[in-house]
Amino acid sequence: xxxxxxxxxxxxxxxxxxxxxxxxxxxxxxxALLIIASYYFYSCWDWRFLFLLVxxxxxxxxxxxxxxxxxxxxxxxxxxxxxxxVNLGFLGVFKYYNFFASxxxxxxxxxxxxxxxxxxxxxxxxxxxxxxxHGLSYVIDIYFKRIKAEYNFVDYSLFVSYFPLLVAGPxxxxxxxxxxxxxxxxxxxxxxxxxIYQIIWGLVKKVIIADTxxxxxxxxxxxxxxxxxxxxILGAIYFAFQIYGDFSGYSDIALGVSKLFGLDLLRNFxxxxxxxxxxxxxxxxxxxxxxxxxxxxxxxxxxxxGGLWMKIRNTFIIFVVSGxxxxxxxxxLAWGFINAVxxxxxxxxxxxxxxxxxxxLKFNFDSxxxxxxxxxxxxxxxxxxxxxxxxxxxxxxxxxKRIITSKDFSFxxxxxxxxxxxxxxxxxxxVLIEWNNRSKVEPLSGKWSTLKVALxxxxxxxxxxxSDYKEFIYFQF
Amino acid sequence: xxxxxxYIAKISVVTVLIAFLLDGLYxxxxxxxxxxxxxxxxxxxxxxxxxxxFLGSSRANNHFVAQMFEDKGLKAxxxxxxxGHLFEASLMLKLMIxxxxxxxxxxxxxxxxxxxxxxxxGISARFLPYIHNSEVIKDHFSNEADFNELYYIPFYxxxxxxxxxxxxxxxxxxxxxxxxxQDNLGYYxxxxxxxxxxxxxxxxxxxxxxxxxxEEIKNICKAKKINFISVMTPICENTKGMNYFDKxxxxxxxxxxxxxxxxxxxxxxSCGHMNDAGAKMFTARIIKDFFKK
Numbered sequence: 001x002x003x004x005x006x007x008x009x010x011x012x013x014x015x016x017x018x019x020x021x022x023x024x025x026x027x028x029x030x031x032a033l034l035i036i037a038s039y040y041f042y043s044c045w046d047w048r049f050l051f052l053l054v055x056x057x058x059x060x061x062x063x064x065x066x067x068x069x070x071x072x073x074x075x076x077x078x079x080x081x082x083x084x085x086v087n088l089g090f091l092g093v094f095k096y097y098n099f100f101a102s103x104x105x106x107x108x109x110x111x112x113x114x115x116x117x118x119x120x121x122x123x124x125x126x127x128x129x130x131x132x133x134h135g136l137s138y139v140i141d142i143y144f145k146r147i148k149a150e151y152n153f154v155d156y157s158l159f160v161s162y163f164p165l166l167v168a169g170p171x172x173x174x175x176x177x178x179x180x181x182x183x184x185x186x187x188x189x190x191x192x193x194x195x196i197y198q199i200i201w202g203l204v205k206k207v208i209i210a211d212t213x214x215x216x217x218x219x220x221x222x223x224x225x226x227x228x229x230x231x232x233i234l235g236a237i238y239f240a241f242q243i244y245g246d247f248s249g250y251s252d253i254a255l256g257v258s259k260l261f262g263l264d265l266l267r268n269f270x271x272x273x274x275x276x277x278x279x280x281x282x283x284x285x286x287x288x289x290x291x292x293x294x295x296x297x298x299x300x301x302x303x304x305x306g307g308l309w310m311k312i313r314n315t316f317i318i319f320v321v322s323g324x325x326x327x328x329x330x331x332x333l334a335w336g337f338i339n340a341v342x343x344x345x346x347x348x349x350x351x352x353x354x355x356x357x358x359x360x361l362k363f364n365f366d367s368x369x370x371x372x373x374x375x376x377x378x379x380x381x382x383x384x385x386x387x388x389x390x391x392x393x394x395x396x397x398x399x400x401k402r403i404i405t406s407k408d409f410s411f412x413x414x415x416x417x418x419x420x421x422x423x424x425x426x427x428x429x430x431v432l433i434e435w436n437n438r439s440k441v442e443p444l445s446g447k448w449s450t451l452k453v454a455l456x457x458x459x460x461x462x463x464x465x466x467s468d469y470k471e472f473i474y475f476q477f
Numbered sequence: 478x479x480x481x482x483x484y485i486a487k488i489s490v491v492t493v494l495i496a497f498l499l500d501g502l503y504x505x506x507x508x509x510x511x512x513x514x515x516x517x518x519x520x521x522x523x524x525x526x527x528x529x530x531f532l533g534s535s536r537a538n539n540h541f542v543a544q545m546f547e548d549k550g551l552k553a554x555x556x557x558x559x560x561g562h563l564f565e566a567s568l569m570l571k572l573m574i575x576x577x578x579x580x581x582x583x584x585x586x587x588x589x590x591x592x593x594x595x596x597x598x599g600i601s602a603r604f605l606p607y608i609h610n611s612e613v614i615k616d617h618f619s620n621e622a623d624f625n626e627l628y629y630i631p632f633y634x635x636x637x638x639x640x641x642x643x644x645x646x647x648x649x650x651x652x653x654x655x656x657x658x659q660d661n662l663g664y665y666x667x668x669x670x671x672x673x674x675x676x677x678x679x680x681x682x683x684x685x686x687x688x689x690x691x692e693e694i695k696n697i698c699k700a701k702k703i704n705f706i707s708v709m710t711p712i713c714e715n716t717k718g719m720n721y722f723d724k725x726x727x728x729x730x731x732x733x734x735x736x737x738x739x740x741x742x743x744x745x746x747s748c749g750h751m752n753d754a755g756a757k758m759f760t761a762r763i764i765k766d767f768f769k770k
Contacts, residue, residue: 020478187478187481189478189481192481193481196484196488418645453488453491457488457491461495465639466636466639467637467638467639467640467641
């Protein structure tokens with residue numbers, strides 16, 4: 001059930017009505033309804049994986065309590081590691097086993113040893129990377145005594161399985177979401193309206209930007225050997241906007257839907273393409289994952305406390321692991337590695353926290369510098385996206401090489417029977433709207449909100465791509 | 478909560494109003510289109526007189542050289558639509574009749590397309606802007622599963638088929654940007670492709686015994702006293718399941734089998750489509766067999 005589907009448009013009002021008019025007696029009834037709705041939502045993808053989700057939930061619930069109750073450090077450690085290993089084990093089997101098996105076999109073959117890998121015939125359960133990380137953060141926080149274990153199974157299940165964030169995040173923290181779940185929600189008109197704005201803006205990003213850019217980006221990437229420099233540059237830009245519109249659009253809808261139920265989720269995107277350097281980009285892109293890796297990997301590894309080499313090592317580890325989190329392919333690893341390389345000069349010059357303030361542009365030289373630094377950062381990001389999107393690292397390298405060697409900047413007709421330059425105006429307008437509203441969560445709230453909502457609906461209907469129906473990219477992670 | 482429900486109701490009303498507004502605007506634009514495609518050309522035309530009209534899929538569009546008929550003094554137009562099935566061919570003929578066309582001969586390409594009665598959505602969608610302005614279009618779609626949504630929900634058809642009749646197409650019509658669909662009297666010539674696929678496998682294809690839309694075309698021609706000629710057009714030699722054409726002949730004895738009048742690969746652009754040279758050979762044979770004066 002996609003957020004941009006008719007099925008969801010029916011599902012959401014039904015759950016909303018039941019939540020506020022039938023199951024509104026106390027927080028337990030509210031939570032029970034949301035759990036049922038969430039499990040139904042998840043089973044629409046594949047009901048068989050519901051058992052995996054319930055098992056994973058129960059495992060973390062039980063081990064969390066055992067860690068808290070554990071009288072000796074040995075017992076606490078046992079339950080902690082059991083949870084970590086089982087969670088990562090599921091992730092490893094479903095997501096990474098085939099990759100490692102085939103890579104190892106290729107390595108042996110290249111060394112002259114004949115080997116045919118034993119591959120598992122499994123499909124990746126939707127959302128497994130997201131709900132596994134929910135569970136992991138919960139168990140780690142209990143082990144390090146940052147939070148208390150949750151004894152109410154329904155409340156804990158809702159924290160893991162809450163349908164707006166179940167399949168593509170944001171990756172929530174028990175410290176943030178569980179306290180909200182523990183109290184009865186009261187309806188708040190302004191919050192609900194804010195939710196509607198976010199849902200509509202999320203749809204704008206998804207159906208106008210992401211799904212419209214997708215066929216152009218696909219046409220360029222799938223035929224890159226016959227594309228000229230101009231088309232290849234445009235292809236990378238289209239993919240940059242496709243993935244941004246797709247993922248941040250999903251997050252916006254998730255946050256908006258959640259506000260309708262009186263629950264605030266963590267913000268996941270903050271206009272990342274307006275970043276002035278890569279460090280700022282990573283503070284604005286997929287914030288819930290970046291902060292997860294910072295808190296549960298970078299800091300436990302020693303963070304930036306242990307000297308320069310440790311800082312560099314830890315930086316590379318979190319970027320590469322973050323890349324690998326996206327999928328079992330060398331291209332994701334390369335994408336993570338490239339971002340680490342981008343980050344390195346900032347780290348070495350101690351300027352990775354330079355751009356913490358809000359961006360202001362005026363008619364002066366400094367503003368030109370800011371503008372150029374935004375363009376430069378965006379260009380770096382696009383280069384990295386080429387690795388993320390390409391089928392293999394070789395394809396990515398050849399793609400980038402061809403941008404330089406083709407030296408042809410004429411307009412090209414793509415195999416989707418459209419010209420490569422067609423979307424530039426649309427993307428330009430989108431960027432201007434986001435730029436003018438970068439201090440807000442979304443551009444629709446504030447003055448003239450009714451008119452802006454009407455225009456957004458009109459734009460979705462008139463300019464959206466619906467027939468070439470696309471699922472959200474991050475569902476595959 | 479009451480205020481919020483009123484707010485949602487307002488948004489819903491605004492959405493419906495926008496849908497009506499856009500539906501009206503897009504339909505108006507499509508009603509004034511006549512240089513983008515064959516369907517628009519027929520819908521927005523007045524009564525025409527033709528000696529010969531060609532119908533069918535790409536195997537009609539790329540195979541009947543209408544100009545060769547014109548050279549013989551016969552007014553002709555190739556209304557074959559690449560990607561189309563008999564569903565669309567039948568509707569096209571109905572639309573012509575609704576527009577009071579006077580047609581002496583219909584040549585229908587009827588071979589591979591006899592194997593199904595489905596609509597080809599990419600092509601049939603182009604009729605949908607006119608669904609409220611043409612009884613035959615409305616009736617033709619009335620048995621389709623999503624007819625109620627397409628007919629009654631404003632703007633739904635433009636959203637569902639946005640790739641074909643959405644903003645981009647409406648914009649190009651407004652800009653009066655033409656396509657080549659009507660060039661060469663509707664015939665679209667193909668070139669010889671170096672890497673053209675010269676293999677085909679139609680083993681699993683079977684002609685339906687009484688194809689609804691084939692029978693419709695035949696019956697319309699009979700009722701309107703139009704000479705109906707149905708033909709199977711050539712396919713490359715390297716095709717598995719060539720007995721398909723025998724099965725067609727058995728089920729429909731009136732269909733003329735021209736599958737093997739052009740066989741050499743050099744006359745094909747791909748296995749199912751002849752190039753210009755092949756199309757001219759084939760058309761010459763059709764003229765010789767049916768229009769020899």
